[in-house]
Amino acid sequence: MSPADKLREAHQLLLKHFGRPDIRDHDPLSVLIKTILSQNTSDLNRDRAYNALMERFGSFENVLNADLSEIEEAIKVGGLARQKAATIKRALQWVMDNYGKLDLSELCDDPDAEKKLTSIKGVGVKTARVTLLFGCKQDRFPIDTHIFRxxxxxxxxxxxxxxxxxxxxxxELIPPNIADVLHLNLIRLGREICHPRKPDCDNCPLKSICDYALAGGEIRS
Ligand code: SF4
Incomplete structure (x- = not known):
């Protein structure tokens, strides 16, 4: 089976196993800030950090004008607070400098959007693509640590x-218009079944097409 066929088949098998995930519309700037907050932490702590940030400052304008130490204090529940506070402030300043307001909507129609977002120190390809996929509905596939494995x-x-x-x-491989569903279902597979240390291949919907399972668990990941 070619890698392209395997990816398509994985999408179908995951859809059958997990169903279609709930995907809601969000504005791109809040997706960007949440994704920065999601680095190396759970979704729960990311949401706690984001909510704490908004409760404390009320708006992105106030976050931009706050001291780094105040932002750091507000988001500490999510871990790596110093690094994330600096990235958030840099990202907000970049948005203000480029668009004259704290609104990323214009970026959504920009063919160079990914390149522009990754020019912000601390914003990598995954963060940029999550922003474009879920905030802008651009067909970009982000690879996080679970999906990579x-x-x-x-x-x-x-x-x-x-x-x-x-x-x-x-x-090169992904068919159009499945990036959001495939991204979320692969993350779910990585969290619930394809664990870093002991993948539960016996109960995995992808075991019939997986090199690791077919080789008896001998491929390094
Ligand atoms: S390694 Fe095992 S758990 Fe992970 S995708 Fe393959 S069959 Fe599924």
Missing amino acids: VLKRLGIVPPNATREKAHGIID
């Missing part, structure tokens, strides 16, 4: 590929 085990991405290379490979 699963794609390597499936044999869609080579075991020694970098995350950057993996993004390039998936861009």
